[in-house]
Amino acid sequence: MRQISAETIRKKVYDLILQASYHIGDDVCRAVSEAREKEPSPAGRAVLGQLLDNYAIAREENVAICQDTGMCVIFLEIGQDAHVTGGDLNEALNQAVHDAYTEGYLRKSVVRDPLYQRENTRDNTPAVVHTRIVPGENIDILVTPKGFGSENMSRIKMLVPADGEQGVIDFVVDAVRQAGPNPCPPVIVGVGIGSTMEGAALMAKRMTARSLDAPNPDPRYAELEQKILKRINALGIGPAGIGGRCTALAVNIMTAPTHIAGMPVAVNLCCHAARHAHAVL
Amino acid sequence: MAAIHIDLPLTPEKVASLRAGDEVIFNGVLYTARDAAHKRLVACLDEGRPLPFDVRGQLIYYVGPAPASPGHAVGSAGPTTSYRMDAYAPRLLDEGLLGMMGKGKRSPAVIDSMKKNGAVYFGAVGGAAALIARCIVKSEVIAYEDLGAEAIHRFTVRDFPALVLIDSQGNNLYEIGPKQYQTEEQNG
Numbered sequence: 001m002r003q004i005s006a007e008t009i010r011k012k013v014y015d016l017i018l019q020a021s022y023h024i025g026d027d028v029c030r031a032v033s034e035a036r037e038k039e040p041s042p043a044g045r046a047v048l049g050q051l052l053d054n055y056a057i058a059r060e061e062n063v064a065i066c067q068d069t070g071m072c073v074i075f076l077e078i079g080q081d082a083h084v085t086g087g088d089l090n091e092a093l094n095q096a097v098h099d100a101y102t103e104g105y106l107r108k109s110v111v112r113d114p115l116y117q118r119e120n121t122r123d124n125t126p127a128v129v130h131t132r133i134v135p136g137e138n139i140d141i142l143v144t145p146k147g148f149g150s151e152n153m154s155r156i157k158m159l160v161p162a163d164g165e166q167g168v169i170d171f172v173v174d175a176v177r178q179a180g181p182n183p184c185p186p187v188i189v190g191v192g193i194g195s196t197m198e199g200a201a202l203m204a205k206r207m208t209a210r211s212l213d214a215p216n217p218d219p220r221y222a223e224l225e226q227k228i229l230k231r232i233n234a235l236g237i238g239p240a241g242i243g244g245r246c247t248a249l250a251v252n253i254m255t256a257p258t259h260i261a262g263m264p265v266a267v268n269l270c271c272h273a274a275r276h277a278h279a280v281l
Numbered sequence: 282m283a284a285i286h287i288d289l290p291l292t293p294e295k296v297a298s299l300r301a302g303d304e305v306i307f308n309g310v311l312y313t314a315r316d317a318a319h320k321r322l323v324a325c326l327d328e329g330r331p332l333p334f335d336v337r338g339q340l341i342y343y344v345g346p347a348p349a350s351p352g353h354a355v356g357s358a359g360p361t362t363s364y365r366m367d368a369y370a371p372r373l374l375d376e377g378l379l380g381m382m383g384k385g386k387r388s389p390a391v392i393d394s395m396k397k398n399g400a401v402y403f404g405a406v407g408g409a410a411a412l413i414a415r416c417i418v419k420s421e422v423i424a425y426e427d428l429g430a431e432a433i434h435r436f437t438v439r440d441f442p443a444l445v446l447i448d449s450q451g452n453n454l455y456e457i458g459p460k461q462y463q464t465e466e467q468n469g
């Protein structure tokens with residue numbers, strides 16, 4: 001049994017939130033820069049250039065890449081032989097959110113009651129935490145602050161088996177078409193296929209933070225990712241939605257076994273401010 | 282095409298001359314408001330109370346800035362998605378508001394009201410928030426301080442770049458732009 005203190009986790013999550021909010025990943029930066037080379041629309045190229053400048057300013061000055069510093073989504077993979085000591089794990093995570101959003105000049109965008117008072121919690125808590133118990137004695141932490149311009153354009157549909165590959169492609173492409181300029185294209189398209197309704201949504205969210213350099217390990221799905229990406233980039237929406245050939249940087253698919261009667265498909269869109277940071281304790 | 286320099290506030294003549302796709306550069310003063318502030322502004326109008334600032338000729342920027350870190354007038358401050366303000370915007374346009382700035386599509390009702398009132402919808406690049414913040418040289422909260430990032434701020438801007446997304450005749454860059462680049466491949 002390995003002991004990991006709640007305080008160690010708090011400190012690590014704090015650092016990851018700031019890192020994600022200020023420093024865009026090299027894979028995203030590279031993808032935007034390659035898109036600029038290829039973009040035929042002059043206005044689209046100008047937008048991509050602004051995004052690259054923006055990444056650089058945020059990195060240099062340690063300021064938020066985007067003012068919507070999101071809800072703080074945290075994926076935890078906890079080894080079954082790890083033991084959290086010296087406090088409540090969830091409290092440690094929320095303390096990290098409180099501290100990072102307050103001390104790091106990040107916007108507080110969370111309201112306590114979703115329907116009636118909608119009163120801001122003033123420290124961006126609570127975090128949205130997804131925990132999995134895995135073999136081993138490490139704790140794997142992925143922090144992915146999620147802005148709502150793109151979150152609001154996300155969709156889920158319970159397809160039926162007869163819808164087949166075409167049904168999946170049409171649904172994903174249509175989600176991006178309907179979203180148009182709203183989710184700040186170029187987007188990263190996280191797709192979850194299979195499992196149950198909530199299982200598909202969770203896979204889609206996880207896929208918004210997959211490295212852009214790593215396609216789906218199953219060649220059939222890697223091919224499907226490319227097929228969908230090609231169709232999305234033929235929509236003409238372009239950078240910032242004002243016309244162009246780069247509407248999405250990547251389509252990332254994750255699958256899971258599902259029921260004989262179903263084929264849930266979830267699409268979680270993530271903007272070009274695709275922020276995430278990862279560490280293993 | 283050279284960018285059009287605009288000193289804020291706006292004038293009806295200036296607005297009428299702008300066309301979808303024009304690049305503009307703002308200097309002067311504008312106001313911020315998001316969902317919660319719009320709700321209160323429209324409640325003021327409903328109850329016949331005065332608005333916290335005179336909207337005539339003004340430009341409202343849909344933004345909830347991040348807090349300013351030391352040495353900055355404002356934190357990152359890119360546009361938020363505008364459709365959430367669609368339910369309120371026509372009321373303000375009827376009061377003489379001449380410009381809105383955000384990102385994303387507008388409803389037919391907003392576009393009709395823009396045409397009727399001779400108003401314009403600008404776009405700043407969503408997500409280019411740290412870059413945009415450099416063009417905001419002063420920020421003061423003028424109303425609804427309790428709303429935090431959603432309070433109404435008065436921004437003084439210098440060389441703030443934007444695009445005309447929808448002009449006062451209803452021409453829409455979100456329709457015109459993508460049409461030029463879409464191909465048959467989108468249908469598989």
Ligand code: SF4
Nearest residue numbers: 066147149184271408
């Ligand atoms: S969608 Fe993303 S880039 Fe656009 S405003 Fe929201 S967080 Fe920022």
